[in-house]
Amino acid sequence: MKTRLLNLIKIALKAIVLNKMRTLLTMLGIIIGVASVIAMLAIGEGSKKSIKDQISSMGSNMLTIRPGSDMRGGVRMGSSETQSLRLDDFEALKEKATLLAYVTPQVNGSGQAINGANNWPTTIYGVNPEYLDIKVWELTDGSMFTNLEVRTAAKVAVVGQTVVDNLFPNGENPIGKMIRFNSIPFKIIGVLEEKGESNFGQDQDDIIIAPYTTIQKRILAIDYIQAIVASAISEDKAEAAVDEITTILRSQHKLGVNEQDDFNVFSMDELIDTFSSTSEMLTVLLVAIASISLLIGGIGIMNIMYVSVKERTREIGLRMAVGAKGGDILVQFLIEAVLISVTGGIIGVILGFGATFFIKSILGWPTIITTYSVIVSFAVCAITGIFFGWYPSRKASALDPISALRYE
């Protein structure tokens, strides 16, 4: 039985080799389909990974607590309206939370930063020194303000590169210089390392950081805080940290069992999920398009198998006359269809790798080829071959030997 199958494979192979050009043209649909599936998935995976990386680089353990009732995934209400987060809450977290490495209150205001004749609209963030640890952010020059400067509400600031570029267009060293933000003077004591644009299209370097106390008193004139930003002790503790924060803040706010949280804790994981699902949708779309070309490739195979069966009707008749069973004929043509589709698949995979490499090196898009994309497109090819080869093969095997022999 094994040799019989081997013989049938040989027969099918021979038919393919004898019709090289036609076979190649038939394969084209499959080749293009597979190559595009591989390339599309590589682009999808690559962009997913790069979004993940960028979010992680913002501090993957980062947790943000904002005031307000449940609005996860929804629109954030103006934080000035809800004043449910207070400094006590920050202190309670600082004191009781065991899963948090760093915690800082956060207030922020927007306005004009002015240095002499240069002014620049930007946002000022009021935080404590731990903010840099949470954000995994370094200084390229100067130093961060101290806890003492926080306590005394000192008018000192650390600025981002965009602010530096716009306020000091002539390339002077900003350290020690005085700038004004909404007419309050600040002394620049540090410059933040450049981070570039975030995935949300935001310039992360368009920022001024100052002690939160200073912002509260001098700029915003408020005594509550707008957010608490923290980092979990490790990435895998982030979820547990969310629970811990919730417990602490609920008792802090004396919320009853039936009362809703009056704050929200956001973890980076959620953000990653949101973005992954968007890019996953994109991937699905890309794959759907690629699958259509696979389908067309399959129909191409079916078409050529029909032609092949028709053309070789006499051959089929002869094979039957010398003892081939219907099953032998069926398997022979099925193998032929599968060989065409799988060979097309192999070429497609190679071409897909090439296209992916091209996209990566010429267009500079991030790409990742996953093993599963190769395995899946391969399996799809084999199934396509069987599926679209089945009907023509079946037809060949059901031929009546005499009429097949007489066929002109």
Add this chain to the structure above:
Amino acid sequence: MEKTIINVHDLKRDFRMGDEIVHALKGVSMQIKEGEFVTIMGSSGSGKSTLLNIIGCLDSPTSGSYEIDGVPVNKLGRNELATIRNEKIGFIFQSYNLLPRTTALENVELPLIYNNKVSAQERQKRAVNALKMVGLGDRMGHTPSQLSGGQQQRVAIARCLVNDPVIILADEATGNLDTRTSYEIMALFQDLNKKGKTIAFVTHEQDIAEFSGRTIVLKDGHIIKDEKKQRIMDAAQKLADLPKEDDE
């Protein structure tokens, strides 16, 4: 005492052509014994091919019984018929029916591919022997397009020999060949018959019938004559007697 290879009884075969029914065979009974060389004669449309196809298990009768080598064929299914064709029958066609772009050797090997009992090695050995037997030992690598009609028919004969069938069935095997080549082929058949092969040979040409020991004549689906001959022509002799440059 001789074994009966073919035994048909009251064989009928109807074809439906639209509203009409064509009675191609109207009750044919006959036997062919081991070692016989039978010619089936008759004018065109008399039912010769229909009868041979049924004997060759390529077609099934509308009614009547048929045994080959002691096996009743009536009740067999498609796959079992294929096995009978593979193991017991060697079929030769008027138009040779060789696989194009395939060497003589591979063409001869073909029936053995569908025989699980024969190994690849054995297959090649048998095919080589069969080709040598028909005088094409030096043409094994040639494809049909590189061979003359007579040579192609020899390949087809070699192909029908590899499975060592109980009977060789030839339908107008010389129909496409000139006289000289026809005689050559007939000489080959006579030779095979001398070596013990049972042969049923369909033709409508009177002179070809001279070479066999028995002639069955069909007319309108009936056997009208079935006679043994005392004097059998020797094809090799007749070939030698042909003028050197025979144009026919």
